[in-house]
Amino acid sequence: MxxxxxxxxxxxxxxxxxxxxxxxxxxxxxxxxxxxxxxxxxxxxxxxxxxxxxxxxxxxxxxxxxxxxxxxxxxxxxxxxxxxxxxxxxERSLRRLVQRLIDSNISLRLERGADNVRALYAMIPAGPEYDYARGCNDSLEAWHTKASKLLPMINMILK
Amino acid sequence: MxxxxxxxxxxxxxxxxxxxxxxxxxxxxxxxxxxxxxxxxxxxxxxxxxxxxxxxxxxxxxxxxxxxxxxxxxxxxxxxxxxxxxxxxxERSLRRLVQRLIDSNISLRLERGADNVRALYAMIPAGPEYDYARGCNDSLEAWHTKASKLLPMINMILK
DNA sequence: GAAAATGTTCATTTTGTTTTGAATAATCAA
DNA sequence: TTGATTATTCAAAACAAAATGAACATTTTC
Known part of the structure; x- marks a missing residue:
């Protein structure tokens, strides 16, 4: 026992x-x-x-x-x-933990992501024959936008 | 060129x-x-x-x-x-992609997490001298609760 | 059915990550 | 200053994950 x-x-x-x-x-x-x-x-x-x-x-x-x-x-x-x-x-506060992780990694990544998307648009030649490629970039940009919206949400939940 | x-x-x-x-x-x-x-x-x-x-x-x-x-x-x-x-x-719909990932992995993990927390409470001997340990479990449970709230949020954003 | 084309499996190799512990450095007490 | 204690570093060892490609299996065509 x-x-x-x-x-x-x-x-x-x-x-x-x-x-x-x-x-x-x-x-x-x-x-x-x-x-x-x-x-x-x-x-x-x-x-x-x-x-x-x-x-x-x-x-x-x-x-x-x-x-x-x-x-x-x-x-x-x-x-x-x-x-x-x-x-x-x-440190047991999930809020503070996650906030630090976000500050130290994710924010930076999202910024770089935005730059990256811009660069990708610039790489596509002009002309309607490349609209398809622009459409791909649009999708990617939408991903990025959604990911960015997630951060404030996380903050709210953790409060 | x-x-x-x-x-x-x-x-x-x-x-x-x-x-x-x-x-x-x-x-x-x-x-x-x-x-x-x-x-x-x-x-x-x-x-x-x-x-x-x-x-x-x-x-x-x-x-x-x-x-x-x-x-x-x-x-x-x-x-x-x-x-x-x-x-x-x-499949380019981020919504559908993420939904599938959640369904196939994360939901299961969260369920297991809930079981785990319950089991942990059961392992702490009775008596006020173990209140400290119970407090730790409370913190962990709070983490779990917050994580669970995140899923529906993600769904909303991706819509 | 036979030959060609396509697709899968998995033992081996390659690559990358984590852990170890001995050497080294820094700190402290007397 | 010296010796003892505590902490860091980093090369090597142990481990883990991913990629390879030859052998095998399946499908298709004629």
């Missing part, structure tokens, strides 16, 4: 798995998702060594993973008095 | 690149994105051989790529009288 504490470890493992598989579908490296998952369900801030030991991953993975997560703002460093190690906590 | 026809080839190349890089960010295999891009901007239906030659990819890639695209409904087979080869055309 499992003690409550053992049960809680089981729960934590399942949480970590959940984040790992979610991260998989979003294309994140496994170790990165797991680190985030671990911090997400940890009551207290954890050090890099804690992370390494709890997840049985290498120093390199832990260091790089934590850096990536810190860089995108999914994890915060926390300096604690009387503690030499740097501690880490998860 | 490039002839109009040469220019159009350039345009087509750029279109294919556009789809390839867009597909990259969505995590699709390069060859699959390229096949779709080629069909997207082709005036006429293309055969597997056309695809192989135009993209310089192997038989295997062409065959499998076309199959995958056909399976998810991004590409349609087209039987043409007096033509032995099977021809292919791109």
């Amino acid at each position: 499992a003690t409550p504490t053992e049960k809680l470890v089981e729960w934590e493992n399942s949480m970590i798995e959940t984040f790992a598989s979610g991260g998989d579908t979003l294309g994140f490296p496994r170790s990165v998702s797991m680190i985030y998952g671990l911090l997400f369900c940890s009551r207290d801030p954890l050090s890099m060594e804690d992370v390494m030991q709890r997840l049985s991953i290498s120093k390199g993975s832990a260091s790089q993973g934590l850096r990536q997560l810190t860089t995108v703002g999914a994890v915060k460093k926390q300096i604690q008095l009387g503690e030499r190690k740097t501690l880490y906590v998860a | 490039a002839t109009p026809t040469e220019k159009l080839v350039e345009w087509e190349n750029s279109m294919i690149e556009t789809f390839a890089s867009g597909g990259d960010t969505l995590g699709f295999p390069r060859s699959v994105s390229m096949i779709y891009g080629l069909l997207f901007c082709s005036r006429d239906p293309l055969s597997m051989e056309d695809v192989m030659q135009r993209l310089s990819i192997s038989k295997g890639s062409a065959s499998q790529g076309l199959r995958q695209l056909t399976t998810v409904g991004a590409v349609k087979k087209q039987i043409q009288l007096g033509e032995r080869k099977t021809l292919y055309v791109a």
Whole structure:
């Protein structure tokens, strides 16, 4: 019969798995998702060594993973008095997380996309015999427009 | 000085690149994105051989790529009288494309996600000393709820 | 049915990504 | 300053995904 504490470890493992598989579908490296998952369900801030030991991953993975997560703002460093190690906590607000992802990647991509569409129009020779090609560009542009409309929507939902 | 026809080839190349890089960010295999891009901007239906030659990819890639695209409904087979080869055309309606992707993948994932959250609650021992863990689950559940709300929104935008 | 054309499969190769851990650097306490 | 602790880097190893093409299967034509 499992003690409550053992049960809680089981729960934590399942949480970590959940984040790992979610991260998989979003294309994140496994170790990165797991680190985030671990911090997400940890009551207290954890050090890099804690992370390494709890997840049985290498120093390199832990260091790089934590850096990536810190860089995108999914994890915060926390300096604690009387503690030499740097501690880490998860940013749990989906809203802030997604907002940062959008700001750092997607917005840029959409801008580039707009430029790209313009460039594509410029490449089509004049004359009605190329109307077909212009029609293709129109479709592509419509895709781009719709994608752009999605961002504000996401923002609304996450509020 | 490039002839109009040469220019159009350039345009087509750029279109294919556009789809390839867009597909990259969505995590699709390069060859699959390229096949779709080629069909997207082709005036006429293309055969597997056309695809192989135009993209310089192997038989295997062409065959499998076309199959995958056909399976998810991004590409349609087209039987043409007096033509032995099977021809292919791109489905260009973003709405229909996305709808199919959602139906075939995301809906299922969301359902599983809901089950998973329920299971996670069940793993936490009773008692107020585990309220913290329950709070984590609440956060995760909130994520799930928000993700679920996104789907209908996407549908609206694409209309 | 035989030959030619078309299409699929899948073991192998190629390519790309993630993880590891030893070397190195930076930080800190005494 | 020194030794101990903590953190980063990066070349190499392990792993994963995609592309290839030869062998096989199917379809079509005569």
